[in-house]
Structure formats: structure tokens, C-alpha cells
Amino acid sequence: MSSPRLKLEDLVVAYGQSTIIRGINLEVPENELVCLMGRNGVGKTTTLKTIVGLLRPESGLITMDGRQLDRLPTSERARSGIAYVPQGRDIFPGLTVWENLQTSIIVKGKAARAQVDRVFELFPALKGMLKRKGGVLSGGEQQQLAIGRALLLDPKLLILDEPTEGIQPSIIDQIEDTLLALKAEKRMSILLVEQYVEFALAVSDRFCIMERGSIVKAGEISQLDEKTVADHLTV
Numbered sequence: 001m002s003s004p005r006l007k008l009e010d011l012v013v014a015y016g017q018s019t020i021i022r023g024i025n026l027e028v029p030e031n032e033l034v035c036l037m038g039r040n041g042v043g044k045t046t047t048l049k050t051i052v053g054l055l056r057p058e059s060g061l062i063t064m065d066g067r068q069l070d071r072l073p074t075s076e077r078a079r080s081g082i083a084y085v086p087q088g089r090d091i092f093p094g095l096t097v098w099e100n101l102q103t104s105i106i107v108k109g110k111a112a113r114a115q116v117d118r119v120f121e122l123f124p125a126l127k128g129m130l131k132r133k134g135g136v137l138s139g140g141e142q143q144q145l146a147i148g149r150a151l152l153l154d155p156k157l158l159i160l161d162e163p164t165e166g167i168q169p170s171i172i173d174q175i176e177d178t179l180l181a182l183k184a185e186k187r188m189s190i191l192l193v194e195q196y197v198e199f200a201l202a203v204s205d206r207f208c209i210m211e212r213g214s215i216v217k218a219g220e221i222s223q224l225d226e227k228t229v230a231d232h233l234t235v
């Protein structure tokens with residue numbers, strides 16, 4: 001068997017004295033979409049930040065395609081094929097849409113330029129607003145820009161932190177279509193953090209549920225039943 005695209009083993013992460021992630025194990029197989037779920041404050045974003053290198057684990061192992069990641073700087077992880085769309089977007093508000101996209105082209109060069117048409121196919125609305133400043137876009141448009149910018153990197157692993165949070169329904173539908181289209185292409189793995197259960201059900205292959213820094217349940221998305229949702233997800 002080939003190694004999974006991403007593997008977390010016994011990962012422990014703390015902020016100062018308080019341990020937030022308490023020894024989690026998680027795998028994202030090649031070309032699959034895994035949804036990390038859980039209520040507010042359980043440690044989902046902390047997990048993602050540790051994968052991309054913004055936080056250093058206390059202990060545990062992070063590997064991508066069998067290669068150990070946890071000593072590499074964030075930039076090196078990006079170069080090895082990880083693209084990250086943080087919670088709350090994080091586009092450059094003072095740069096135009098086109099300039100925001102350029103930031104990926106600068107990192108990735110020609111290879112990113114080759115992805116531009118594909119990104120406009122997935123998010124046609126972006127094409128009509130290239131000269132507008134990122135900061136004047138709606139939340140949904142900013143989310144499309146943030147995902148589009150990540151896709152220009154043509155990542156092996158796309159990481160999305162609550163892409164539907166505070167976004168109008170029509171754009172949530174477009175993001176859902178985009179994730180389904182990316183899955184159909186079978187060229188990247190996706191780790192999605194999401195609390196919107198219907199959205200997770202529509203796009204995921206597998207789920208993991210976190211509670212206070214531990215993974216309490218995981219399986220194929222078809223196994224995510226109403227009781228599990230009521231017990232661990234809804235407020």
C-alpha cells in the first residue's frame with residue numbers, strides 16, 4: 001500500500017501551558033476529501049495551523065507522501081504542495097483581485113500561469129472583477145478569490161478552514177460544485193474543516209470528529225448518522 005498523502009500520528013499541540021491537541025491520528029488518502037468536524041473551540045484550526053507549519057507540535061509526526069514535514073518551515077511545506085485557505089479568508093484587501101492571484105504566480109511561476117484558465121472556469125465571477133480591490137468584494141467573493149489563489153499553486157493537498165462560514169447560500173453552492181469538480185479531476189487531496197453538516201455530507205469521502213483536542217469518531221461519510229451529528233456537532 002502506498003503511504004497516505006497526509007498522515008498525523010500522535011500529534012500534540014499546546015499554546016504555552018495549555019495543551020490543545022491531545023494526541024490525534026488522522027490520514028488523508030490520495031485524491032480523497034476528508035472533513036474534520038467539531039464544535040467551536042475544539043482545536044480544528046490549531047490542527048490545520050500545525051500541518052502548514054504556523055505552529056510547532058510538542059510531539060508527534062506529520063508526513064506527506066511518507067516525507068516528514070514537521071521540521072520544515074511553512075514556505076517549504078507550501079513548495080512541497082500544500083495550499084492553505086485560512087479561516088476568515090485572508091486575501092490582501094488593498095490589492096486587486098488580479099494582484100491577489102499574482103501572489104501565487106510569483107511563488108509558482110509558469111506552472112501557476114497554466115492554472116489561471118482553470119481557476120476562471122471554476123469561479124467565472126472572478127474574471128469579471130480582476131481590477132477591483134480585494135477589500136471591496138463580498139465575503140463570498142473573497143472566499144472564491146482565496147480558494148482560486150490556492151488552486152493556482154496546483155497543490156497536492158488543499159486545506160480549507162470553514163469555507164462556508166458567513167457566506168451567502170448561492171456562493172456556498174458554487175464552492176460545493178468546485179470541490180466536487182476538483183474531486184472528479186482526482187489530482188489533489190483535500191482536508192476540509194467544516195461545521196455546516198449538509199455541506200460536509202455533500203462533498204466529503206470521510207469524516208473525523210474532534211472534541212476537546214481529541215478525535216472521537218471517524219469513518220466514511222455515509223456512516224455519519226443523525227445521532228452522531230446530534231451528539232458531537234450540533235449545538
Ligand SMILES: Nc1ncnc2c1ncn2[C@@H]1O[C@H](COP(=O)(O)OP(=O)(O)OP(=O)(O)O)[C@@H](O)[C@H]1O
Binds near residue numbers: 040041044047
Ligand atoms: N493563539 C492562541 N493562544 C492561546 N489559546 C488559543 C490560541 N488560539 C486558539 N486558542 C485556544 O485553543 C482552542 C482551540 O482553538 P481553535 O481555533 O483551534 O478551535 P476551532 O475548533 O478552530 O474553533 P472554531 O470552530 O471556533 O474556529 C480554543 O480553546 C482556543 O481558545
Ligand SMILES: [Mg+2]
Binds near residue numbers: 044045046087
Ligand atoms: Mg477554527
